[in-house]
Amino acid sequence: MISRAVLLLLLPVIAGVSLFQRRRLSAVIGMGLFSLxxxxxxxxxxxxxxxxxxxxxGAALVTVIYVLAIRRTGRLLVVGDEVPGxxxxxxxxxxxxxxxxxxxxxxxxxxxxxIQIAPLGDVEAILLHSDADLGAGxxxxxxxARLHRSREHxxxxxxxxxxxxxxxxxxxxxxxxDRCEYSGYFSxxxxxxxxxxxxxxxxxxxxxxxxxRTDISSWxxxxxxxxxxxxxxxxxxxxxxxDQLSAYIDELERDGSLDDxxxxxxx
Amino acid sequence: xxxxxxxxxxxxxxxxxxxxVIFNLPISEGATHQNDMTRLATETGAPxxxxxxxxxxxxxxxxxxxxxxxxxxxxxxFYLLRRPSTAxxxxxxxxxxxxxxxxxxxxxxxxxxxxxxxxxxxSPGGGFSGGVVAASGxxxxxxxxxxxxxxxxxxxxxxxxLEWALPMVIVAVCVLxxxxxxxxxxxxxxxxxxxxxxxxxxxxxxxxxxGLKVLIGSWMVLYAFILYRGEI
Numbered sequence: 001m002i003s004r005a006v007l008l009l010l011l012p013v014i015a016g017v018s019l020f021q022r023r024r025l026s027a028v029i030g031m032g033l034f035s036l037x038x039x040x041x042x043x044x045x046x047x048x049x050x051x052x053x054x055x056x057x058g059a060a061l062v063t064v065i066y067v068l069a070i071r072r073t074g075r076l077l078v079v080g081d082e083v084p085g086x087x088x089x090x091x092x093x094x095x096x097x098x099x100x101x102x103x104x105x106x107x108x109x110x111x112x113x114x115i116q117i118a119p120l121g122d123v124e125a126i127l128l129h130s131d132a133d134l135g136a137g138x139x140x141x142x143x144x145a146r147l148h149r150s151r152e153h154x155x156x157x158x159x160x161x162x163x164x165x166x167x168x169x170x171x172x173x174x175x176x177x178d179r180c181e182y183s184g185y186f187s188x189x190x191x192x193x194x195x196x197x198x199x200x201x202x203x204x205x206x207x208x209x210x211x212x213r214t215d216i217s218s219w220x221x222x223x224x225x226x227x228x229x230x231x232x233x234x235x236x237x238x239x240x241x242x243d244q245l246s247a248y249i250d251e252l253e254r255d256g257s258l259d260d261x262x263x264x265x266x267x
Numbered sequence: 268x269x270x271x272x273x274x275x276x277x278x279x280x281x282x283x284x285x286x287x288v289i290f291n292l293p294i295s296e297g298a299t300h301q302n303d304m305t306r307l308a309t310e311t312g313a314p315x316x317x318x319x320x321x322x323x324x325x326x327x328x329x330x331x332x333x334x335x336x337x338x339x340x341x342x343x344x345f346y347l348l349r350r351p352s353t354a355x356x357x358x359x360x361x362x363x364x365x366x367x368x369x370x371x372x373x374x375x376x377x378x379x380x381x382x383x384x385x386x387x388x389x390s391p392g393g394g395f396s397g398g399v400v401a402a403s404g405x406x407x408x409x410x411x412x413x414x415x416x417x418x419x420x421x422x423x424x425x426x427x428x429l430e431w432a433l434p435m436v437i438v439a440v441c442v443l444x445x446x447x448x449x450x451x452x453x454x455x456x457x458x459x460x461x462x463x464x465x466x467x468x469x470x471x472x473x474x475x476x477x478g479l480k481v482l483i484g485s486w487m488v489l490y491a492f493i494l495y496r497g498e499i
Contacts, residue, residue: 048391049317052383056399061485064406068492 007041022110024074025067032063076111078102079127080137081120082186084210085266086154086230087137089117098136098232100261101153105248121183127235134241135233140180140204146236151246152229153253154262156205160222163200180204190214204228206266312458312467313388322388322470326441326452329473332395333480337434340484347491369410376404384478388467394474398481405486414493426483433480440472 014037018030035058042051080098082088087096094115106113115136118126123135127147135147140156143149158180180203182189189203193211202224203211234242252258308314311323321329380401383392409417444453456468465471 049315049393049396052391053393053396053399056396056403060403061399061406061489064403065489065492068489 004041004044007037007044010037011041022107023112024070024110025112028063028066028070031066032059035059035062074111075114076102076106076109076134077132078113078115078134078136079118079123079132080115080135080139081123082117083138083206084186086206087115095265097154097261097265098138098230100265101249101252101258102134102136102232104252105245108248109244117185119184120180120186124233127233130235130237133235133238134245135235138180138204138206138230139233140228140230143233148234148236148239148242150232150234150242151249152231153249153258154230156228156230158202158204158224158226158228159208160202160224161200161208161216162220162222164218164220180207182207186210204230206230309461310458311388311454311470312461312463313470314462315388315390315392317391318388318393318470318474319467321393322473323454323467326473329477330438330441330452333434333437333477336481336484340430340487343488343491347495366411369407373404373407373411376407377401380404380478380482384474385471386464387474388470389462389464394477395481397474398478399485401478401482402485402489405482406489409489409493414490418490421486427487430480430483430487433476433483437473437476437480440469440476 011034014030014034018027018034021027021030035054039051039055039059042048042054080087083096085096087094087098099115102115103113116132120137123137123139124143124147126132127135128144135143138156140158182201182203186207189207190211193214193216196218208221232242232245234245249258252261304316307319307324308316311319313319313323380397380399380403382397383400384394384397387393387397405417441452445451454467454469456472459466459468461467
């Protein structure tokens with residue numbers, strides 16, 4: 001009798017808890033739990049046939065179908081290359097200004113943040129295939145037409161690196177075509193620098209600061225004057241997501257937490 | 268030509284369904300009192316009264332439940348097949364813990380499903396729940412082996428045609444008693460010793476058919492979700 005009453009009281013509690021979950025996966029698991037408790041209730045009310053069916057369908061099959069259904073829509077899939085300070089993998093965890101912004105944004109949307117590392121040159125292609133929702137990792141140039149660029153969250157500039165021996169005048173810059181010339185993984189860039197394999201390259205400020213920790217005395221460094229900014233890029237047909245993200249960055253800037261993030265990750 | 272035959276068959280089946288409803292063909296008697304319920308158990312040879320009712324006295328209702336399930340499967344496939352497939356997208360890998368435990372659990376779950384379907388007339392269970400439990404087992408199998416492998420093996424057995432054929436077979440089994448000059452929807456096979464596995468062969472047969480139908484239908488729904496909403 002008491003167990004019946006406990007289970008019956010538990011049912012609305014579980015239903016309420018799962019109803020107010022922001023994260024979709026938690027809500028689905030709450031529903032599965034509800035079905036399980038409901039099955040136990042049926043069993044205690046001498047309806048084992050109904051209990052078996054409820055457990056099999058409600059707790060197992062329907063939960064799985066929901067999990068499959070939200071598998072892609074329940075997560076904010078971000079693709080980007082590593083950039084120290086913005087988006088970097090340290091001890092198995094992602095840290096950086098962009099990671100902080102994205103984590104807060106995903107929490108607000110009730111989604112799970114999932115970051116995949118990809119070479120800088122592949123980010124736009126992956127987004128164009130809609131294999132990810134957002135692109136990140138120090139993106140400072142204008143994307144192709146179908147992609148949507150968010151509001152800038154951090155100002156930057158491009159830096160041109162040439163060997164010291166090259167004494168041609170500072171190259172002419174054109175704001176539309178100049179972009180970070182490196183398209184591989186950031187770790188390969190650092191290695192290439194250490195082995196002196198690069199001939200001439202253009203890098204954005206965050207990447208330049210990271211490689212400048214190695215010896216760059218044999219390089220000529222010219223800072224291109226056009227101001228730029230780091231921003232996120234949203235996949236085609238995700239304009240709404242881009243607008244939400246821009247509004248979120250606005251909000252962060254207004255209440256000063258964006259400055260805190262920048263001070264914490266970029267000393 | 269094929270199209271015309273199909274359309275004619277569909278119209279004939281719908282008319283037959285309407286006919287059953289409108290002319291209210293004699294249906295085997297329902298149980299209303301305690302005595303009737305005991306009588307029902309002995310009549311059908313199924314100690315589990317729930318089975319005796321939904322596959323004996325109220326088989327008419329169960330037929331439409333099967334129909335509802337079939338329509339649900341058709342609906343899922345109809346709407347998901349029109350969406351672009353996500354199967355080529357970057358796969359989201361399963362964790363190793365999940366894969367290893369799925370490998371241990373799937374034979375047990377499949378056997379439990381089989382048990383529920385085969386012994387549905389003796390103990391709690393039946394075709395519907397047995398089929399769903401077996402489908403969960405198949406899902407665990409997918410987690411440990413991979414959806415494509417399972418799909419290829421099952422398609423080899425012509426599973427999709429079976430899905431559409433099974434409702435017809437179930438209806439045929441229900442109409443079969445007419446051949447033996449007995450009321451439609453009554454026991455089609457002779458009742459044996461109550462409490463024995465083969466004590467009520469017609470309920471056993473219906474449980475197996477419904478179990479198979481539910482298993483294949485659930486698998487097709489799951490596969491459509493795996494293919495179009497996110498892969499395992």
